[in-house]
Amino acid sequence: MITRRPLPSVAGMDTEEAAATATDTSPPASSRGFFGCVIALIAFFTLIALGAHAITEFEKGLDGDGQLEQPGLSGSVSQPLGPGTTARYEDGLRVTVSHPERHDDGTYSATVTFKNDTDEGLRLGDEEFSDTLDVEPGESGQDYAPGEDVNWLNPDEAAAVLLPPLPEGEERTVPVRLKPDRKGAPVTLEVTPPHPGYRETAYFQLTLG
Incomplete structure (x- = not known):
């Protein structure tokens, strides 16, 4: 007597295929770690930039607001400005x-x-x-x-x-x-x-x- 195994149900096949697809599309752990490091570095350098800006503004406050502030020549005795500036x-x-x-x-x-x-x-x-x-x-x-x-x-x-x-x-x-x-x-x-x-x-x- 030949015994036949029951055929898998359509629902079972769909579930297995969905699980396989989810497994295939999930990024490997190494990729997730890489992107996490990139985000951490961006946040780190952003904090450094904000801290430097805060220190600069604090120093300006100590100096007072009568200081010259401009790009290029400073307008000091050693770097005088020219006409039209x-x-x-x-x-x-x-x-x-x-x-x-x-x-x-x-x-x-x-x-x-x-x-x-x-x-x-x-x-x-x-x-x-x-x-x-x-x-x-x-x-x-x-x-x-x-x-x-x-x-x-x-x-x-x-x-x-x-x-x-x-x-x-x-x-x-x-x-x-x-x-x-x-x-x-x-x-x-x-x-x-x-x-x-x-x-x-x-x-x-x-x-x-």
Whole structure:
């Protein structure tokens, strides 16, 4: 007598095929471990970047908001800015010096524009802040420039323009008139806007001619 084994049911076959398919499509343990390491590394470096940013902001807070903050040349005495550029301070103040313009009488004119994007008014012309704007002959940081004397022709006019308070969100342009002893003489404009704590001086080096 021949005994036949019962045929597997359709439901049983479907279950076995589904289990086999699930087993085939499951990623191997090594792949899961690799992706887990990648995610952990991304999270680690993200935390490092956030920590570095927090430290930078903390250091800025210690320094105060009167520091210069800009890409490229810093605007310091050793890295003066050129004509047509802007010095940017952390508190939002912007100072721009124009290109000098030559006149027929041998004099030159330029402008210094203060844009107040801080959260308060500025008193640029107070007597205690008399060094808000200064003009020095020669290159930035040069103690003595023989044969390169430059006369500042309108310091009183500039002081009068600086005198009224500069409201928040407004700007003011100060004229500067210069007469060099020779064409091509360098001159440095030193700008130190007032600040209740400390304000860095921005240096702008121009060539007259």
